[in-house]
Amino acid sequence: MSASRAGRTDNADSTNSADSTDNADNADSTDSTAAPVHHLSHRRDLAVRAAVRQGLVDERQPVAGLLDVAALRERAAALRAAFDDVSAPGTTALHAFAVKAASLVPVLRLLRDAGLGAEVASPGELALARAAGVPPERIVLDSPAKTTEELREALRLGVAVNADNPQELARLDALVPEFDQQPPIGLRVNPQLGAGSINAMSTATATSKFGVPLRDAGAREEVRRAFLARPWLSRLHVHSGSQGVPPELMAEGVAAGHELAEEVNAAAGRRQVTGIDIGGGLPVDFTTDEPADDFAAYAALLRRRVPGLFDGRYALVTEFGRALAAKAGTVLARVEYTKSAGGRAIAVTHAGAQTAVRTVFAPDAWPLRVLTYDAAGGVKTTSGARGVVQDVAGPCCFAGDLVATGRELPELAPGDLVALPDTGAYYFSTPFGYNSLPRPGVYGFTVDRSGEVRFATVRRAQTLAEIVAEAGGAHDDALTALR
Numbered sequence: 115m116s117a118s119r120a121g122r123t124d125n126a127d128s129t130n131s132a133d134s135t136d137n138a139d140n141a142d143s144t145d146s147t148a149a150p151v152h153h154l155s156h157r158r159d160l161a162v163r164a165a166v167r168q169g170l171v172d173e174r175q176p177v178a179g180l181l182d183v184a185a186l187r188e189r190a191a192a193l194r195a196a197f198d199d200v201s202a203p204g205t206t207a208l209h210a211f212a213v214k215a216a217s218l219v220p221v222l223r224l225l226r227d228a229g230l231g232a233e234v235a236s237p238g239e240l241a242l243a244r245a246a247g248v249p250p251e252r253i254v255l256d257s258p259a260k261t262t263e264e265l266r267e268a269l270r271l272g273v274a275v276n277a278d279n280p281q282e283l284a285r286l287d288a289l290v291p292e293f294d295q296q297p298p299i300g301l302r303v304n305p306q307l308g309a310g311s312i313n314a315m316s317t318a319t320a321t322s323k324f325g326v327p328l329r330d331a332g333a334r335e336e337v338r339r340a341f342l343a344r345p346w347l348s349r350l351h352v353h354s355g356s357q358g359v360p361p362e363l364m365a366e367g368v369a370a371g372h373e374l375a376e377e378v379n380a381a382a383g384r385r386q387v388t389g390i391d392i393g394g395g396l397p398v399d400f401t402t403d404e405p406a407d408d409f410a411a412y413a414a415l416l417r418r419r420v421p422g423l424f425d426g427r428y429a430l431v432t433e434f435g436r437a438l439a440a441k442a443g444t445v446l447a448r449v450e451y452t453k454s455a456g457g458r459a460i461a462v463t464h465a466g467a468q469t470a471v472r473t474v475f476a477p478d479a480w481p482l483r484v485l486t487y488d489a490a491g492g493v494k495t496t497s498g499a500r501g502v503v504q505d506v507a508g509p510c511c512f513a514g515d516l517v518a519t520g521r522e523l524p525e526l527a528p529g530d531l532v533a534l535p536d537t538g539a540y541y542f543s544t545p546f547g548y549n550s551l552p553r554p555g556v557y558g559f560t561v562d563r564s565g566e567v568r569f570a571t572v573r574r575a576q577t578l579a580e581i582v583a584e585a586g587g588a589h590d591d592a593l594t595a596l597r
């Protein structure tokens with residue numbers, strides 16, 4: 115099993131340039147009515163067809179993640195264009211990609227080469243960023259639960275740290291003297307602005323677990339004292355957005371951080387706070403393939419609301435995740451069976467909670483579009499007729515494992531494919547190990563002008579042997595031997 119999987123993966127790599135049949139077929143599909151290849155949706159359609167042709171999705175591997183490399187590059191370039199041209203001479207923003215959004219080493223390498231750094235929140239994420247070759251001075255460590263060892267390692271490496279709370283600052287008091295020089299060390303504050311539309315995603319409510327709550331009694335004074343007592347504390351960190359939080363509210367959070375920085379510097383009588391980390395959190399529109407000018411619009415909003423952020427006195431750090439990667443990803447899964455229950459048509463597919471955990475468990479907060487393809491990977495439409503109202507179910511053994519309910523779609527049949535677009539962040543890169551389902555393979559793709567699709571393996575599908583190993587396979591006798 116593992117051998118055949120590995121073979122298939124190699125195949126995905128080696129077919130890159132060699133697939134002349136694909137080339138011809140793709141050229142066919144590049145007809146005059148199709149959207150140009152520079153359009154995301156057209157590239158996705160071509161990639162789906164090629165993925166079927168090249169066996170990236172089949173009986174043995176019925177679900178995969180596809181990553182549009184051009185889309186990732188476009189998003190990185192859009193982010194840099196939005197912020198970097200406004201920096202004062204000598205200062206460019208550090209755009210630290212939030213690794214949790216797409217924790218895949220080749221993605222981090224691609225973004226590094228596109229000029230981005232990495233925001234990490236665990237030893238694992240730090241290891242991924244380092245494996246991708248992101249230099250320590252372009253990494254920011256942000257977890258709310260860093261151990262003393264993690265803090266020491268960050269200081270040793272020269273990775274910037276944002277402390278979450280006064281107890282963490284006290285730990286840093288003990289660690290900082292161990293080193294001749296420190297990376298930038300900041301303090302995360304929570305401006306307590308209120309929630310967005312998704313409570314679990316709102317980082318700036320009155321009771322959010324992150325950062326020092328600025329509006330609590332005495333907190334502001336405590337923050338000021340914390341800075342004055344620590345000459346090495348030089349950054350303020352505000353990550354107050356997320357999906358569901360409007361950019362206007364995020365900008366208020368950034369304004370609160372900037373105001374506090376000015377206050378601290380006035381009290382210190384010097385420029386102690388030299389950097390402001392505005393976090394990430396820009397929401398994504400999951401309803402459309404149309405390009406967004408979201409980074410430019412947000413940067414323009416910040417320039418109006420917080421002009422002092424751009425006057426060159428503060429090094430600027432950003433930590434976007436979803437807005438960079440979501441649009442680049444697609445979950446592609448086979449329809450295994452179709453059935454009907456209580457009058458409702460149900461398509462049982464291989465895309466469920468293991469790859470779309472948020473959508474399955476919080477469907478109202480995280481609705482996804484479902485696109486339909488036939489067994490050959492061709493776009494499946496209703497040709498003008500009405501579709502069939504269907505549930506799109508996943509393979510997991512619990513009743514709620516549905517990625518869409520009551521959705522009008524072309525009538526699906528076994529062997530067809532469904533695609534979940536906008537899943538490049540927090541979906542297939544963040545799988546859920548339910549039912550011992552494998553982590554799906556992830557393949558990056560590019561499409562050239564003629565419509566030829568090239569794939570590269572980003573992560574091969576987990577093998578059965580790996581699933582057994584992760585389930586304690588090496589300790590099979592551990593419990594029976596325990597007397």
Ligand SMILES: *Cc1c(COP(=O)(O)O)cnc(C)c1O
Pocket residue numbers: 212214215233256353355356357393394395396433434435436437
């Ligand atoms: C998750 C997170 C981000 C990225 O958030 P997105 O919504 O994906 O942009 C940035 N900074 C911190 C501290 C985070 O926890």
